Amino acid sequence: MDKLMLIDDEADVRYSFERIFGSKNALQLSTAASGEEALVMIPEIKPDLVIMDVRMGGINGIETLQRLREFDAKTPVILMTAYGTTQTAIQAMKHGAYDYILKPFDVPKLEELVSKALDASRLMKQVVSCEPLSEKEDYDLGIIGQSSSMQEIFKIIGQLASSDATVLITGESGTGKELVARAIYNHSQRSKAPYLAINSAAIPENLLESELFGHEKGAFTGASSLRIGKFEQCDGGTIFLDEIGDMPSATQTKILRVLQDGVFERVGGDRSVKTDVRLIAATNKLPELAVSEGDFREDLFYRLNVVRVEMPALRERKEDIPQLVRYFLSRYSPDKKGIKTIQNDALALLQEYDWPGNVRELENAVQRALVMAKGDAILNDNLPHEIINQKLRDLGDDEGDDLEGLSAKLFNWARNNPDLKVIPAVERELVINALKETGGNQVQAAKILGITRATLRKRIEQFSIRQELSVE
Ligand SMILES: Nc1ncnc2c1ncn2[C@@H]1O[C@H](COP(=O)(O)OP(=O)(O)OP(=O)(O)O)[C@@H](O)[C@H]1O
Ligand SMILES: [Mg+2]
Missing domain, CATH: 3.40.50.2300 (Response regulator)
Structure with missing residues (x-):
């Protein structure tokens, strides 16, 4: 509370x-x-x-x-x-x-x-800890990862503890950049001072500069009084600037100046204001590419890139998946005492999936599965369709597979996963493919599949397919 x-x-x-x-x-x-x-x-x-x-x-x-x-x-x-x-x-x-x-x-x-x-x-x-968590420990607040690539990240966080250097965190969306930024802050000498997180992509461009640096009274229409920006407010503290590559060039220049000289002017003012802020920046784009395309100022990039933390994608460290799943199960099980488990074959499916949305996607999948699960364990059937679809696609991927070979593989898979309804799963994949192929034309799609349009409609409904197609 x-x-x-x-x-x-x-x-x-x-x-x-x-x-x-x-x-x-x-x-x-x-x-x-x-x-x-x-x-x-x-x-x-x-x-x-x-x-x-x-x-x-x-x-x-x-x-x-x-x-x-x-x-x-x-x-x-x-x-x-x-x-x-x-x-x-x-x-x-x-x-x-x-x-x-x-x-x-x-x-x-x-x-x-x-x-x-x-x-x-x-x-x-919220203290973000990067200590490896023991089984007994209350799993709250941690960065999970036993893989060597995550251990490297923890080492960097440790090495940064005595430093005040600017840090640039890169990595795909959902890999834990913000979590790592907070861990760096929590382990730094500034941990008793404030931490402010600003997502530059979420603030309209014309407001961003005044949000960061404040504005003088009358600087623009609507600026009825002086406003103190985040860099001034957070004097002595740490600022986390998310999506740094998405900022207008003029704002990037201003940030560079704060980093170099510790001064800036409020919007509409010419008096220099001093501030002492440690900056941690993050981007899910490749900064080198953004520099070469002119979106990311080269001078700012070099200034930020003093320490670079590259977050590995989840598919590159699949060995962390079981521990992450256990962590999210303990976190999201509705009743702390009745923590749900996951069946081995369902966990295996999670471990084979590629996770384009990384840890965030895994977190959401576990949360949803917990809602769907009826008993005290998560089964294959409770997992999001994408995961099962990818498995089906992987099974059919081998060149030179004839129908017999493919159906033998499917059969084997079904035999090992008795709780998975294999025929509906395959049917669902086929319906999606037919609809994609025909640009959503149900008459043509039904023809390709050899079923009536009424049956096709029923399947679309039954497998909640419409939702999935409109997302794309
Ligand atoms: N190693 C991890 N251990 C536990 N939870 C994690 C880990 N990595 C990420 N998460 C969780 O995944 C979610 C996404 O993490 P975070 O917001 O840090 O990602 P991000 O890299 O900043 O993504 P984006 O680029 O989309 O902003 C959060 O809920 C976070 O708590
Ligand atoms: Mg983020």
Whole structure:
């Protein structure tokens, strides 16, 4: 459960927070009427997020924040401020506030900000460990991998612990780049300072620069007040920049300058602002290719590439699959005591599959299979269709296979996997192929397969094929 703490000397505000957040199940709200009171309560309650008023009797919000930061560098703090005191709030942002909100506040906006800040808080506090996990250990929070390529990654994380170098993490989508970035942070000297993750691909281009570097009042239409960007907010901490190759060139130049000189200007300003940020960047593209195509600035690439961590694709380290599956089973089984298992032949299928979506795809497959499984073990039948389809394709792949040879192989496979309904599985593959071949024309597809159109329709429905074709 997330713990939210409100500090405000006005009883009305405390009351409206009780109304908005008091009844939410996943949230526990506590309130304090002054900064002094809050500073006594915080070490005991250990809130995940603090929201406080700037102007209060006794010590004000900024001083409260400063004193809080002496013993707690991470817990995000959102400041509430009336219009007249925006400048004060900005000062407070420089002391490490997460964000501020104007009074009177708009409830949906407040709720959104609270949920974003709680996410950030969770990320910061979640320790990602790369120690090999023993069987007994609670499998929570770990990077799984006994393969030699993952052991290499763990070594690099260890070697980086005493360094403040910029790191570039590359690798296909779902290979664990973000997990490794957090492990590097958790093992670094900056682990007590904040960690902010920014996905440049998820932020519209025109907003990205102001998100990163902030903007001056009046820098563009809608910039009604000064805004502090992530690089300024995260002074002393670590920034994880995801999808770095997708950034506009001008923004890349600005990042390069921060890395080299530790200074930047806010959008629409000419005053240099100093910051000390450790940068960890990631991309799922081949950076060398992006450089040669002009999408990734060469100078920035060389500056980031000081330490390079290349995440191996899951298909290159299939020996890690059983342990990953056990990890996800223990994590996602609905009942901690009744952890489900997986049948050996189903596990074998998982181990043979190529996993184009890497660990993320495996994680989703296990999660879905857990929902589908009726007994206490996952069977072949509970696995996603793609996995069975690939197996069928592999079986039929040999050149020079005649129909007899192929059906003998299929038969053998079916005999070893009694819970798999082999005829429907093959039928499904054939229907998909016929539909792909005819561009979805059901009359022609039915003709090729030698069945009536009504039967074809039934099969499409039965095998939930429509969904799969429209995805492509
Ligand atoms: N070695 C691992 N052990 C346990 N879980 C892992 C491992 N690698 C990845 N995961 C899990 O797989 C999912 C995807 O990982 P992550 O988000 O780090 O991938 P990514 O490389 O950043 O992908 P993308 O390029 O799509 O952003 C996450 O839920 C993560 O926890
Ligand atoms: Mg990622």
